[in-house]
Amino acid sequence: MRVEVDGTHFPLETLGPGRRLGIWLQGCPLACPGCMSRHTWDPRGGEPMDVERLLALWRDALDRGAAGLTVSGGEPLAQPAALAELLRGAARLRSGLTRPGATGDGLPADLLVYTGYEESELDAARRAALASADAVVTGRFRVAEPTGLVWRGSANQRLTPRTGLGRIRYAPHLDREADGPAVQVVVESGRASGEPAGPPAVRLYGVPRRGELPRWERWLKEHGLRLRERSWRP
Ligand code: SF4
Structure with a gap:
């Protein structure tokens, strides 16, 4: 199945516990004022994969x-069938591992x-698209509702575990304030034009x-x- 993708990165260290694979899906119809990822709004503005x-x-x-996979965007649920297939496959590959992910807590990714x-x-x-999410x-x-809660952009956003693994992995983080770097900066050669x-x-x-x-701009x-x-600017 094809999916429109904005980008991927490993190791991602600022969206979830541990070193993770980040996948950003392209396309978002929600248009939150203050969104830092306006380049992901156009459903055809990414790379089909x-x-x-x-x-x-x-x-x-x-x-x-x-330690895990983080899928963000854009709006991942704008491509529900592809998201479901991605998460199903990711869960299958994870469960095929004979050793737990390198998370320090002995749990799988x-x-x-x-x-x-x-x-x-x-x-x-x-809901079906999220069936395999932990x-x-x-x-x-909401730009007017800042928060210090780790991995959340505004105070209304909820981090909700959905599986047994999710409940164990995320329990220490549900009400935790961010205490490390919130942003990871990566410079990609030639990415702006597509030419190396x-x-x-x-x-x-x-x-x-x-x-x-x-501050990052400066x-x-x-x-x-x-x-x-x-x-992040119109
Ligand atoms: S903050 Fe997220 S949900 Fe809101 S417009 Fe930006 S990408 Fe979409």
């Missing part, structure tokens, strides 16, 4: 000791999904705290990277 290709990345991440939909907006198709972060990003020798793209992975994006400028476009 086979789910199998993403699962190969997951297999590789598991081999490298991934977990599957975490971010959605801008509220729990009450999860209809049958969306935990879900739900709710729109073209200008680099800077990817900021994570949930920035209030006022953090301008930091990048001090290090010789002046941003031409910013995904």
Whole structure:
């Protein structure tokens, strides 16, 4: 099955516990004011991939000791059938492991999904898409409701475990305030133009705290990277 993808990254360390594979799906109809990922809104603005290709990345991440998979976007539930297939496959590959993921707690790798939909907006198709998720972060990003809660962008967003593994893995984090770096900065050569020798793209992975994006802009400028476009500005 084909899925429209914004990007992938391993190791991702700012969206869930441990070192994880991050997959960002393309397309979001929710248009939250203040969204930092406006480049993911266009449903055809990413790269079409086979789910199998993403699962190969997951297999590789598991081999490298991934603690989990985080699927974000964009809005992952805008492609419910592909999301369901991805999570089903990821759960199958994880359960085939003879050793637990390198999480330090002896547990297998977990599957975490971010959605801008509220729990009450999860209809049958969306629930089915999340059937294999161990935990879900739900709710729109509300710029006027900042929070210090780890891995959440605004105070209304809920982190909800959905499986036994999710309940154990996420129990220490449900009400925990963020205490480490909230954003991971990755510079990708040529990504901005698609040409290897073209200008680099800077990817900021994570949930920035209030006022953090301008600080990163200043930091990048001090290090010789002046941003031409910013995904958090209209
Ligand atoms: S914050 Fe998330 S749900 Fe809201 S518009 Fe941006 S990508 Fe969509």
